[in-house]
Amino acid sequence: MSHDTNALLQEARRQLEICNACRYCEGFCSVFPEMTRHKLFADGDISHMANLCHNCRGCYYSCQYSPPHEFQLNLPAALAEVRQDSWETLVWPQPLARAFHERGVKIMALLVAATMAMLWLVINLRSEGGTGFYAYMAHNLMVAIFLPAFLLPLVSVAVGLRRYWRLTGGKAVVLADLKGAFASAARMKNLAGGHGEGCNFEREDRYSNARRFAHQAVMYGFLLCFASTSVATLMHYLLAMPAPYPLFSPPKLLGLSGGVLMVLGTGEMIRLKLKSDPDLGSRRVWGGEMAFILLLGLTAATGLVLYAASGTAAVGLLLPLHLGTVLTLFLLMPFSKMVHGFFRLSALIIDEQKKRA
Structure with missing residues (x-):
């Protein structure tokens, strides 16, 4: 230590x-x-x-x-x-976590630019006879790039959570622990304050639920987008229904609603963060926290713009931009503030265990 x-x-x-x-x-x-x-x-x-x-x-x-x-x-x-x-300290490898939190905006911008450039080159390997986005990047190539970029960071997060669980005295999890923790997370109970009027994030004696609602919008928006990708994967492999999908299909409805919620939520979080007192948080990592919010918002916004531009020549530029932000979000998962969701849920589970002790 x-x-x-x-x-x-x-x-x-x-x-x-x-x-x-x-x-x-x-x-x-x-x-x-x-x-x-x-x-x-x-x-x-x-x-x-x-x-x-x-x-x-x-x-x-x-x-x-x-x-x-x-x-x-x-x-x-x-x-x-x-x-x-x-x-x-707990997430592996440690130097990357500290570097992002202290120089997050620069690292995010460089990584988005690098991944965008790489993907812009990759889309020249267009699939034969593909439709929609697959006309620019073959489905198997997309999976080969994004699956490791999603799974490997999860390994890093798992290492950190295992260390955290041991440090804080976590025990074997029972169903009651999960129910209580997920209920608290779903309602953002601890952002409502003991009186239900919200928190004082906007400075001084101003109770507001704005931050709570913004967090809920981002969380549920992200979950809807994840559900969209999951449903599309099942439709592709199990039902032999490859993309593109029409507007009134589960992947599109889930993805569009999730994207809108994420854009609205991150916009409000940025507004509140700019108004808040930085001395009541970790001032050292203000840039890293703002970078993460911007990255979440950019990921959702580029996805919505890409969908709106479907069938136009702009897709050739917008697709690598959107995929670059998604890839960056995945790669930075263990080192950006996204990891706090995993740790906070673990803390809520342990809190339920301590209540029963």
Whole structure:
């Protein structure tokens, strides 16, 4: 464990001990009920609470010990630093995770440009007799490129989650754990605040559910797009119904609705992030977080524009742009903020286990 990690954990521990003595904010989110189960905080306990924290910031604006008080409590920032460090430390390989989070915009732009250029060259290997997008890139070639780019990052994420599970004391999972965790994730319960009015992400005493709704739009939009690809795969291989598909078909309806939700959600997340106080999060990785949001939005937007341009000469340029953003999103999955979804769901499952203990 690095010196930096120890320093982050020690500061979070100091603040949690003060919070645990006060307990004024125990109704805000799942962090505070979990905090009250402990008298002393092991490193794994702190990492668990850091990944339970959704950075809604309600506790900061309600805290009587926040700056300029001598205690200098800023629990959202302290937990954000530990949470960020847990991803960078546990996900393999570590140097790539730290590099993206600190220089995310540049890395994203370079990788999108590189993959777009590669795919622009690849589409010259056009399939014979293909229709739709397959006229530009053969189906088997597309699978050969994207399947490893999707599966290999999942291996990296799995390594990180295995380490996180051991660190935080995760146990054998039962159905009740999954039901509780997925219900919380589906409702974005911890972004609603203990009072149901949302969080204070927009600065000061302004409770709003805007961030919660934006996250829900992105999450459900992404799931719809993933479902679109999955359904299309089943139709292609099991039903011998290759693309292109008409507008009123399951792949198109799922993909278009998911793309619209992702564009709307990422747009609102960018607006809120620009208005928020960067000192209540991990300022060091602001660029990496913004890069990830931009990449999600760009992936959805280029997909919608590509569909609108179907049958035109613009497809030859738009297709490598869209596929380049998708490929970049896959390749950066373990190192961008997308990994937080895996860690947060794991934290919610472990939280359900601790409730039953």
